[in-house]
Amino acid sequence: MANAAGEADVIVVGAGPAGSTTAAYLAQHGLSVTLLEKSHFPREKVCGDGLTPRATRQLIRLGIDTSEEAGWLRNKGLRVYAGRKEPFHFEWPDLRDFPNYGLVRPRSDFDNLLAQHAVGLGAELVQGANVTEPVLDERSGRIVGVTTKTGETYRAPLVVAADGNSARLAISMGVNKRDDRPMGVAVRTYYKTPRHDDDYLESWLELWDGEPDKSTLMPGYGWVFGMGDGTSNVGLGVLNTSKGFGKTDYRALLKRWLDHTPEEWGFRDENRVGTVQGAALPMGFNRQPHYGRGLLLVGDSGGMVSPFNGEGIAYAMEAAEYAAAAIADAHARGIGTKEAERALQGYPVQLRAELGGFYRLGNIFVHLIGNPTIMKLCTRYGLPRKTLMQLVMKLLANLTDAHEGDWMDRLINMLAKAAPSA
Template sequence: MAATGGTEADVIVVGAGPGGSSTAANLARRGLSVLLLEKSHFPREKVCGDGLTPRATRALTRLGIDTSEEAGWIHNKGLRIYGGRTEPFVLDWPDLTDFPPYGVVRQRADFDDMLAQHAVAHGAELVQGANVNEAITDDRSGRIVGVRTKDGVSYRAPLVVAADGNSSRLAISMGLGKRDDRPMGVAVRTYYKSPRTNDNYLESWLELWDGEPHKSTLMPGYGWVFGMGDGTSNVGLGVLNTSKGFGKTDYRALLKRWLDNTPQEWGFRDENMVGKVQGAALPMAFNRKPHYGRGLLLVGDSGGMVNPFNGEGIAYAMEAAEAAADAMAEAHARGIGTASAERALQGYPARLSAELGGYYRLGTIFVKLIGDPRIMHLCTTYGLPRKTLMRFVMKLLANLTDKRDGDAMDRIINALCKVAPSA
């Protein structure tokens, strides 16, 4: 049953980014009424690399999205990695049972709008301009029973999903702050008119130099170049809080210094910039928990679901959305408020922990290591030239392995994730 213009529903989802819209679509497909509340109006821009790995492609397919080139998606075949030498290393995405052999590229303004409309098409009610700033709780139980917007409008539901991003005012209003023992990143990006716009590989720069490569200072962070297929390239960089320069760095100046040393003909210069340089936080490795409690579920950045290995957030937000919808649909069928329904809802954080907890714990160790540019330089100098090692690293960083019938690399990565304590 779809929501029909009221202020009550089975579930309220706050935030219509990839995590929120995917949650709403999954819930509506399972027969629940859903209010999807978005503070801004579509189309709206979000800071993102716009490049998605096969993991995100799989999530889109599972949601029922046509990811064909005919449907407007740019496909990519793998990674082109700069680091350790002048020529890049080119690695195709692995050929796997569990994941497709291609990633996709789409601008976030269009991507988010499309996912929100997909949720509406399945029966969710989208309310734009609903800037939620606090939870409404039951005085006796402390459970969330609705939300209130900045302009005083109330919406009610027995279950609420916080998909309102890194700052998550809704989670904070329920007493859920961030954990300081989890890594955090900052990403800045902009667009340039560039002849490199048509590129079927995502490009990653593991070394950022503040002058001539290998003859200047190695800076903290990593860079990317993703061709958008529309005459522009999305160019950006990420810096981790495990690096000494975090918080003291002028990221826009850092981006410019790096790009000033790329070939002139690529076009990554101020006169070719489209729009301005914008930044965003990357909350990693479950930096806000618990992911369920007192009727509130966290999905995406609100629950710190960005992969610490590669900064990817969309795939994990969409996977969490499906897991959250499964738990809520089961709880709804058992009767919200019963002990059995509560056990079903507790299955959501348990599933996240089982599927990603060990992997994210390994990621927290990884980011501590690469936060030191000297270690990054050693890795790129002595590790990158070894093709077999690089294939292993690519599978690890992009979290692309077969769980059942994988090769030796898959079995090693899967075993490491199992033995690591959950993040």
């Protein structure tokens, strides 16, 4: 027999960036929120120590202090290796819509900070609450609560699934994965390195599974994020558009790639800190619908990782803001009414309008770079052309002004609008 653990206006399952941001915005809207986290803070997550200006903007919108005094490490752009020995430096652009700096912070600390921010705004955080199944209304089939592994029941007329790539709640409600959307796998670890104090994020667009130019080129990318504490976060992401996807030992691939980096950088086994960890990257809206029967999907549970660059945190936080606004609107109209349902349906409509075309372009992009010949042509002939690279980097990072930007902004915005929604 389950114990009733409480009622709220909204239950949010998962206190990662998606869930904590949703809870924070809901609390700001004056709603009572129960935020359920299966583990206990601080806890590790695989990706996301490096944040682009897109994610930085969301932190600022939440009211979080992003100064260096508050423990953030700032970066001014992206250093891109591919096709030649010298890297290409892409400075974060000066835009009206985005700040011109990115950030670095360990995920264990970052997630805790976001969860505590939500608590400070009035959300109730319950740690160690591992949600196992939804509670459904027998007549309507709507979700009206959740049950945890230890037998507690939490009730609310609306539930947000922000439970990551496992998407356990969505699956239990019959919202299944779409196989026509890309998936990625990311692995990462930390190394003691003299390069830890870097004011650029580093991206390796050519990922060789052995000696550069003499082995197989994998469709994916590597990264190095200096943490400012004597270590760097080093990892790689590989896409399922590759023939070897699923059959590759990604930890071994990470080692082979790093074995061909300069010795003095320190990316060798003896300097490794902690284990190599991996996670799936669900991309391009691979789980839909994002709203149905009282359940809203936010972040990885709804496949919101960008196919272009594997970025998930910025988009999870944007979706969280849209979801909270739709829920607040629905509450004002009266939960259970047709008018409230219309407000809730506005959430997936807004997601498609804001990100659908961009994700469709990303889905096409990952299929193109899945072909090693195209990937080689792109890096060999594209990288030396500075203007072209500037355009490509803006597209990959999705950093444009929505109105009255330069010709690059207008071109990228036009392509995203012209593409059908993902």
